[in-house]
Amino acid sequence: MCALIFGRDSTIWNRDIDRLAPQNVANILTHVTGADIAQVEKTTLRAYEGTLFEHHNANGMCRWIVPLGIFHRSRRRPGLMFCPQCLSEDANPYFRRCWRLAFSTACTKHGCYLLDTCPKCESPIEPHRSDMQGRGILPQTGLNVHCWNCSFDLRATRKIEVINESLLQLQARLEITLDNGYVDWAGNLAMHSMVFFDGLREFIAGVTSKRTQDRLMKSAKLGGISLKGWPRTGLEMASLPMRRELFRLLTIVLEDWPDNFIELIHECKLRYADLKGESDQRPYWYEGVIRREAGGGYAPISKVEAEAIAASVETRYGHFSVDVARALSGRDISAHIPERLPQPVLDEVYEDLLTSIDHQIAGTLDKTERACLIRDKVMFAAGRQLGLSESELAELTLDRLRALVPDEVAVDFSDVARTPEQVRAWAEWYWKKMRIQLRPQIDEESLFTSVRTRSRFSHSSIGARFQKAVDVAMLRKEIPSYKHWFEV
Ligand SMILES: [Zn+2]
Ligand SMILES: [Zn+2]
Structure with a gap:
């Protein structure tokens, strides 16, 4: 199909098209399939912009998306996961969009772990190569779900059951948050999903930092979960077994938020400097806890800061909202910026x-x-x-x-x-x-x-x-x- 509509020499597979979702590719797909542009966009990772991450970063890494490590037409990293049960139950097998997300580690429908390599030869999953160069695979209609390298039928993969019920609950919760665009979290009935995911991403950076890990080892609460060898480059570069281990830890630490986490901060003497993650701004639901409990201290808010918070809310959400500003910064900044408060419609x-x-x-x-x-x-x-x-x-x-x-x-x-x-x-x-x-x-x-x-x-x-x-x-x-x- 790709050869027919994009030409045999097209560079379509030399890029991460799910992530980049180039406009011309979307236009052509609209044209040849009869689906409208909104439907086509829904099949891309770019569509998570505004609910999962702020900006889709065309060059380099994108938060929450596991990279494919593309080199020419091959993928050097296992960036696409799958649930063997989902694939084998599909009348027309297809890879789910969320199987590219760093927080996807389990299938909530089948209660099993996702996999990201061929169970027989451990090659990354590369559906486009199964058709183009899979040896021993006959062309067929629909998607080929065989390993491109050894022809193993991925649907025949043995299912690895998730024993940990709270891991499945956490997985379901993250997926629902992404679907809805909001979540009931940290005392906020409808927290914007991006505020939640931004905080979670900073939180993950904080608990996986080397110094926090060393301190966490002392805790009896965590029952020997170890993130030894966690990559410095962050969550998206962590291997699937590592991410599974991390989410096992998160089920414990996120439970009864923030009580369990506060206990851990005091038990292991976690420090603000280690927990504050990678960016300069952390959503308040996380920042507030680590400042208060791990000794970050507070400073009164200035007009300049209030302006900066308001500007950041505007770029992220298109318009200013006092509620979103509070969820992001923990401050009620309305008194500082009366001119930004919404005006009644003319x-x-x-x-x-x-x-x-x-x-x-x-x-x-x-x-x-x-x-x-x-x-x-x-x-x-x-x-x-x-x-x-x-x-x-x-x-x-x-x-x-x-x-x-x-x-x-x-x-x-x-x-x-x-x-x-x-x-x-x-x-x-x-x-x-x-x-x-x-x-x-x-x-x-x-x-x-x-x-x-x-x-x-x-x-x-x-x-x-x-x-x-x-x-x-x-x-x-x-x-x-x-x-x-x-x-x-
Ligand atoms: Zn499944
Ligand atoms: Zn294989």
């Missing part, structure tokens, strides 16, 4: 968003899609003009609306609804003429219903619809969240 921006929805309405021939967009328009206008939160919108009935806005005016679609009365007129019209097209259940009283569930929206679905509308209108900067929309 009336012009309100109109821009509704106009963008109008354009979408005009652009679709699908009747249901149109009805959904009209519903969104009326719903967002109601949220804005009546100052309703997502939950209040979800529960809004016609009776409630009439109670909120007792006065009636004639409906006018030539203009954007700018008063509660105009919104009521829109909603009355919507109730009579449009709502039925979304086929709400007969006893459903809420004004705004989901076409999928046929009942009232959940507040999170309203949030998701809103975000989508904002993205389509390219107003993310002007409308950072729904909160800014309705709190005028």
